[in-house]
Amino acid sequence: MAKQFDARGGGRGYGMLVYGLLAFSALLIVIPFLYVILSSFSTKQEMITRGFFLIPREWTFSNYAYLLNNDNFMTAFGNAVYITVVGTVVNMAFTSLMAYGLSRTWLHGRKPINFIVLFTMVFAGGMIPSFLVVKSLGLLDSYWALFLSAAISPFNLIVMRSFFQNIPNELTEAGIIDGCGEWRMLVSIVIPLSLPAIATFTLFYAVHNWNTYFHAILYLQDSAKWPLQVFLRQLLIETDLSTEADSGGFEYGPAVKMAAVVVTAVPLLLVYPFLQKYFNQGMLLGSVKG
Template sequence: MNFRMQKADIPFRIVLYGVLLIALVIVSFPFLYVLFSSFATTHEMNTRGFFLLPKVWSLDAYKYLYFNDLFTKSIQNAVYITVLGTAINMVTTCLMAYGLSKSWLRGRKTLNFLVVFTMLFAGGIIPQYLVVKELHLLNTYWAIFLTTAITPFNMIVIRSFFQNVPSEMEESARIDGCGEWRLFWTIIIPLSMPVIATFTLFYAVQNWNTYFTAILYVNDPGKWPLQVFLRQLLIVSDTGLELTAGGYAFGPPVKMAAVVVGAVPMLMIYPFMQKYFNQGMLLGSVKG
C-alpha cells in the first residue's frame, strides 16, 4: 500500500521539483547577472550588450569602491546602524511584548488595541518629521532608531510566544524570591531564544537596508548608510561623487559591485540563523 502511494506521488513530485527549479532560476538569475557583471570591465559592459559571463575578469570595480572614502564610510555607518539599531529594537520590543503578555497588567486590552491600530493607521510622514525636528534629532541616527524602534507585527508575535511560557515556571521563580527583572532576563529570555533569534534577523535586515528614513532625516553625506550611498551611486551623474578613486575610473561594473557588497552580508548571516527561523515563527504564532 505504501509502495503504491509513493509511486502515485512520483508525477506530483516531478512537477513540484520542476516548479521549484524554475522559481530558483528566476530568482537567482538577476543576482548572478549582477555578481558576474561586477567583475567585468567598463569597456565590455558598454560595448558587448547583455552577457552573463565576462570575457575579461577584473577587480577594478571593487578597487574603486575600496578607495572611495564615501563608500567605506557608508559601510561603517551601515554596520553601526545595524548593530545599535537592532539592539534597541530587540530590547524595546521584548520589554513591551513581555508587559503586554501579562493578563494582570492594567489597561492591557487598551494598549494592545493601540498597537494594532498603528498597523492599520499611521500618523503620516509630515507629523512624524515635525516631531523629530522639534526634538532636535534631525541629521542624527537617533531619528532612525527611535522612529523604527518597535515594529507592531514583530511585537505581537513575540508577545504571543511569551504567553506560551508556562505560568507555573514563573510562579515557582517568584516563590524563590525572583524579581520581575531577574525573571525576565534569566528565565524568559533564555527560553525564548528561537523567537528572539528570528526577529533579531528581521530587525538586522531592516536596519541594514535603512533607506527612506535615512533620506528623510539625515542630510550629511558622511552619515549616509550604505543603501543611501548606493542610491547616489546609481544616479552618479546627478551627484558630487568622484568619478575616479585610487586611480580607478567609475563605470557600470562599480554599480554592480556596490549592489553585491550591499547584499552579501545578510546572505552570509542567514544560514547561521536559519535553524531558529522556522521554529521561532511557528512557536510565536500558536496563540494570538
C-alpha cells in the same frame, strides 16, 4: 490495475510539472543574482559592448578595489554598520520589554494597549506628522531619529508577546517562589527560553536597519551620516560615473555599480545562516497563541 497504473502515471506527470515550475522559478531568481555577482568582476567596456552575459571574458578585481579605496563608500559602510548594530539593540530592548509587560496577565490596562498596538498596524501616522514630531524633538540630522522613530514594530511585538505567553506558568511561578523579581524573571527565565524568538526578530530588525533608506534621506541632512543604501542609490543614479575616470585613470561604470550591490548584500548573507535554524521555530511557536 489499469486505473492504478493511470493514477500513478498521472501522479508522476503532476510531479514533473511541479518540479518543472519550481526549476523555472529558481532560474528566474538565480540568473539575475549570478549576473550581478559575475558582472561585478568584468570591465566597463565588456559590460557596455556585450550587454547581458554571465561569464566575463576578462576577470578583474579593480571594481572592488575602487570601492574599498573610496572614502565616501567606506564612510557609508561604517554608518550602515553603526545604524544596524545600535538600532537593532534599541529595537530588541524596547520590543522585549514591552512584549514582556503585555504578556503579564496582572498588568492593568493591557487590553487597551494591545488595541493601540493593533491600531498602528492598520493606521500609521504618515510621513509629514512623523517628520514634524521628529523635528519638534530636535532629532533631525541625528541617528536617534532613525532609532526612535522605528523602535518597535507592531507585528514583531505581537508575535513576541505571544511567545512569552506560551512559556509554562510553572516556570514563572517557580521563579516567584525563589524570590525573582520581574527584571530577574525576564533576564534569567523568559529570555533564555525565548532565544528562537529573540534570534528571529533580531534578524528582522537587522535587515530593516541595514536596508534603511527612506528615513535616512528624510531625517539625515548631513551626507557624511548617510548609510550604505543611500550611497548606493546615489551611485546608481549618477550617470556621470559611467563616463568619467578618477585621478588614477580608473574608469568606473556599470561594473562598479554591480560590485557595490554585491558588497551591500554580503553582510546579511553572512549573518543569515547562523540565525536560520531559529527562524521557523521562532515564528511558529510565537504564533500559536494570540
